[in-house]
Amino acid sequence: MSHPPGITTSDKHRVVIIGSGFGGLTAARKLKRANVDVKLIAKTTHHLFQPLLYQVATGILSEGEIAPPTRIILRKQRNAQVVLGEVTHIDLANRTVDSVLLGHTYRTPYDSLIIAAGAGQSYFGNDQFAEWAPGMKSIDDALELRGRILGAFEQAERSSDPVRREKLLTFVVVGAGATGVEMAGQIAELADHTLKGAFRHIDSTQARVILIEGADAVLPPMGPKLGGKAQRRLEKMGVEIQLNAMVTDVDRNGLVVKYKDGTTKRIESATKVWSAGVAASPLGADLARQSDTEIDRAGRVKVLPDLTIPGHSNVWVVGDMAFVEGVPGQAQGAIQGGRYAANLIKAELRGADPSVRAPFKYWNKGSMAAVSKHSAVAQVGKLEFGGYLAWLAWLFLHLIYLVGFQTKIITLLSWARSFLSPGRGQLTITEQQAYARTRIEQLEEVVASTEDDEKAS
Helix, strand or coil, rough: CCCCCCCCCCCCCCEEECCCHHHHHHHHHHHHCCCEEEEEEEECCCCCCCHHHHHHHCCCCCCHHHEEEEEHHHCCCCCCEEEEEEEEEEEEECEEEEEEEECEEEEECCCCEEEEEEEEECCCCHHHHHHCEEEEHHHHHHHHHHHHHHHHHHHHCCCCCHHHHHHHHHEECCCCHHHHHHHHHHHHHHHHHHHCCCCCCCCCCHHHEEEEECCCCCCCHHHHHHHHHHHHHHHHCCEEEEECCEEEECCCCCCEEEEECCCCEEEEECCCEECCCCEEEHHHHHHHHHHCCCCCCCCCCCCCCEECCCCEEEEEHHHHEEEEECCCHHHHHHHHHHHHHHHHHHHCCCCCCHHHHHCCCCCCCCEEEEEEEEEEEEEEEEEEEEEHHHHHHHHHHHHHHHHHHHHHHHHHHHHHHHHHHCCCCCCCCHHEEEEEEEHHHHHHHHHHHHHHHHCCC
16 A cells, blocks of 8 residues: 555554644653554654743753754654654645645645644734844744844954944843743843953943833733832843833844834844744644634634534644633643643543543643743742742743753753853854844745746746
8 A cells, every 4th residue: 555755554543743842742642552653743853842942042051952853752652653844734624734845745644633833933914024033933043043142242342333333232122921031131141241251342241131012011921010020130130121112113233113102212233032922833724714713813723622623523723823711822731732632532542422522621830931040930820929939940840841851961950050150051153043044035035036037938
């Protein structure tokens, strides 16, 4: 019997999982002892621990410490196959998934489908901002930002123009959610401690770090108490916080901010970081075109209580792609959703009635944000606390959820180096890392133009 290249065949119940993030990987591992054939399709070869991306961007951790290879994680799970490719289409009627790898399209059939494709950065309709204000959603983003942040200091060292030097030493973070707060805090620490005294013509401690938020508070989802704690800590570190401020334009040399009172201001800055919003995978829209599924403004799928889509009880949507009332877009939501879907598949293969499924129930284990070295804010149920104790809790929680014993140990050692001294072990940058995005986009434009010319002739 023929089958698509690179796909092994099986007479077992076929479970296809899209995405190797928290939801997808959890589901795959939960099916380890089930009598199923698991195909995990992902567009990257690694499982990304996204909450620690900012530490890669600021030189605390290496990319390998937060992104172990998915294939290695699952190599002992004999019923699982890892397949590299970007899923472009889901055919609900024929129960197949199309994925593309290097221009080749592969079709994978399924009996059960778990979609955990995650979300990307949202620029609220201004995708052109991405060229000059990278987000924080991938390893590429983190390495690009590391190159741009550290490269800005290097350029400032060589500049004799005080205006250009000021622009180079001004760092703007857009969005005061957990990622934005953590990023702003780490850039400030990098400038004030790690790089202090390393240059001869500039003083790194004079760098400006500006945090811009469209709402009227820092960390809006965590409430005024913790948001206030985080804001005061950041301001003590020298971070300038601008609330009720919307970014209306971004270019190479800076950005334009519009404030609540209607006034606008331009900020000259060479390095901008975008952490202001998320947009779910376009696969949500693909599902909506084929079913009664609805998507929200962010592209998230409005799922049924059992996380499936209307008319397709064998298709689950979990994690950042799913809109579930009361479930935040955090790792825990994806982990619990992936586990829930896998448990349903196992139960129904044992004879459970799919028409009487218990609805998905989210257990809120709280939320945390590390503001700086030895300082964090945490919300666990009704308990809210900050400072050193919250920071220790943050360290423990993130260490627990890292995949693999070796990864945990290496990360712990890297943290020890960074948190017990001003030093950071991952400050190497390359020009390719900093500017590859721009060059790739230019190449794509050239290729597209060439193809158009060939068609015209």
